[in-house]
Amino acid sequence: MAEKFIKKLGRTLTGILFWRELFYFLNVLLVSLIILEMIAPNIVLAYFNINYLLIIYIIVALILLIVTDYQKKSE
């Protein structure tokens, strides 16, 4: 079941590419929001809890690791 899901996530090269780019995007977004929060305190946290983004970031990072590992094994 889990293997099927991983296969689905990173079946093609573009699939891996997507997860990698999403990971980079979340990296930049996270850093940008933290910098924004440092420049103008509370402006991000009042609207949005960065912890939620951090959770998504960790999930995406794990998916990327699993998909990359699966890709390497299948090669």
Place this chain on the structure above:
Amino acid sequence: MNKSFFTKWSFLFKIRLFFGVFLFIIIGAFLYFKVVPFGQITYSRTYPEFIKSGKGFIYGFTPTQRVDLKSGTYPKLSGDPVYFSVFTPRTFDQAKLTITYRNNLSAPEPIIEAGVLTDKIVWHYDLKPVQNDVIDNLKKSWSVLKNGSKILLQKNNTYSSWADLEADLNKGTLKDCPGGINACLATYNYEIPSFYQPADFRNSLPLVIDTPLRGAHQLYIYLNNAPLHLEFSFINLRQDKVADPITVNLYDVNDHNKLIVTKYLADDRKDLNAPTADSIAEKIIIDENLKNGLYKVEIKVRDDTVIKRIESSADKLVFINKVWPVSASLPLSLWTDAPYLQAKLYSPASRQTINFSGEDFILDKAYEQTDLIAHNPTSTAEIKLVKDDVILENNGVFAFSKGSLFNPVPKKIDRFFKLNNNIKYVLADYEAPLSYTEPEFKTQTVELNTKAAYREAGKYSFMLSIPGLKSSDISGDTASSADNLEIKEIKIDFSGRTLWQKLFALNN
């Protein structure tokens, strides 16, 4: 744009373009909400709350002992006052505070007010009416004359036009008031032009008040054929590690409270944390050649500063609403014109039996306000203290001698207000709250000037005041009082300068 144009782009380029635009939109949105370029934004908080995406802008009620968050769906305010702060990413000029609430209060708490902190030194909130049962009840039996939010309640239907009323007020008279305006008028959230003249027209005589007074005080001085000379001697106790500046403002009451002079003494301590055992003496002198009339003096100091001595060229001098005699350790006698007194002991050593209006009242609880109500009220009541260090408050004035006592303003409606035969008019700037869609709930909007409000760490401090509401259990974690005010929603519409107005002002 044809299809082949996009198909030429690689998948990597397309996905990076998509995420780039998305990132730009997110950052742009946060910057937009930081700058608020159109100068208007609304923040709200609705109860009960389930999932919050962020911290929000309207923070929780404090102190927590006066708020019951557990026993019902909505937070119940069961003590007075209750504060909440509001974070704003920039400053605004005006705030429209809309409160939706369920009133579970009884007769002893007829007034609900809301306001914003305007002065942190004297801890002053600019309060506006939310609900006033005294006026709402009076509306049912007296004739009502309205002019926008302004309202005149008349015992007899004397005035039929607002213009006639204003013309009379500007002359310092009212129809059917032989004893003068102050005898037959009560006000609420309404300032009327002052034409006060004392009954005795003798020239002003010098006066010295040697009783030390702690913290901020306000005075009325009536000047008659003498130049104004005021000398205030201060002692900065330096018991805390906060700067203690001193400001004395002089206003002309007859000229719409126009500021005549302001004197300021900064706290020159370089290091507030450095140990300073010695108190420091300072002095402010005001010398002005002024015409005869009524003047108001505002002494803005923190509670760490004592007004040791006041010298005045005019003996008609009274303290407005509050007096805090301290440190003389001697019996003391004062006079007031209000039929009640709110006394608060600053230390357990000040516990005593106080004599007010000929009756004895036991003050045995320190740090807690006690209401003393005279059963046989007179126009001038004497207060006899065995020991000082007692904060005395009411909605009248205080003087250190009977001859100095005068009150130049009409009675103000507060929770102790009792209608007597002399009161024929009530003037107020007040509109009753509206009914909400849900039964039992009411909604009221108050307009507050945030341009003059105090803002710290990006937050304005708001207050909800229900005078007389006391938590029956202030020792536990939460309050448990039968009388309470349930808050369903708080909404604040802020408005201020637009980005273009700010830029324009910068260019100037």
